[in-house]
Amino acid sequence: MSKVKYHYDPETLSYRKIERKKGNTIKFGFIFLLASALFALLLVFISSQYIESPRERALKHELSNMELQYDILNKRVENAFAALESVEERDNSIYRLYFEANPIPEEQRRAGFGGVNRYKKYEGYDNSKLIIESNKRLEMLEKAVVVQSRSLDEIEKLAKDKEKFLSSIPAIQPVRNKDLKRMASGYGYRTDPFTKVRKFHFGMDFTAPRGTPIYATGDGIVIRADNNSTGYGNHIRIDHGYGYVSLYAHLYQYKVRANQKVKRGDLIGYVGSTGRSEAPHLHYEVFKDEERINPINFYYGNLTAEEYARLLEKASLENQSLD
Structure with missing residues (x-):
């Protein structure tokens, strides 16, 4: 049952019942609904800005994990480069020198890839720079490994030729x-x-x-x-x-x-x-x-x-x- 409201009239010293107009009731109801809707939208906006959904939390965790994995990968690539550089140094200063082969120039070992932008597909993301740099270093490492592998194949052949040469030349006395x-x-x-x-x-x-x-x-x-x-x-x-x-x-x-x-x-x-x-x-x-x-x-x-x-x-x- 709705409450009945009265208005006190000081002139007549009596209370007069307040009659609500139907139009005003609808108007106030509409305003209430509109205010409620606006308030609800405001709550949704605030929650979307400051309160993470389970899916958002999962995606954020996945992104954080991906960045960590890329950092780990970069460190592993750096370690691989360090190990490879040690092999390259021995290759140029010992193996190739011993077998009278020309050292491989640094620019040949570290040559990049020319032509079209090979990394365009990685552009436009928040972590594009990280992804592109990681791919560049990986490809440089792959190429350096290929160059070194071919060099070792050449050294192996030179070693076999050297062994054959050393066993072929007349190097002992023919009579004991x-x-x-x-x-x-x-x-x-x-x-x-x-x-x-x-x-x-x-x-x-x-x-x-x-x-x-x-x-x-x-x-x-x-x-x-x-x-x-x-x-x-x-x-x-x-x-x-x-x-x-x-x-x-x-x-x-x-x-x-x-x-x-x-x-x-x-x-x-x-x-x-x-x-x-x-x-x-x-x-x-x-x-x-x-x-x-x-x-x-x-x-x-x-x-x-x-x-x-x-x-x-x-x-x-x-x-x-x-x-």
């Missing part, structure tokens, strides 16, 4: 010291045993009993094993590659044939005195690019420093050769 009587004659001017004329002797003569084993001084392929070369008698020639050829003359017997592959230290024949020879011995020569060079420079593979010094002293004596 324990089998030698003496080193009869070295490389240089010597007296010919038959004509007694001083002439250049292009090899080294190792005196040893007939049948003493002779060994290949480096890896290679036998290109000759015959007696069809004047003065050498039964002889063997081994092509070691890289321009090196070794020759073993006056043999008693072969243990290899032409086109046969041999390894350093393989038995290839026996000491004899065939051809133009005064006594059983091995005449040994080394060729580099078809020029005969002093074999004394190639015995570092199986002689001690003292043994090499003694051999060098004997080889330098200008005496009579045996062939």
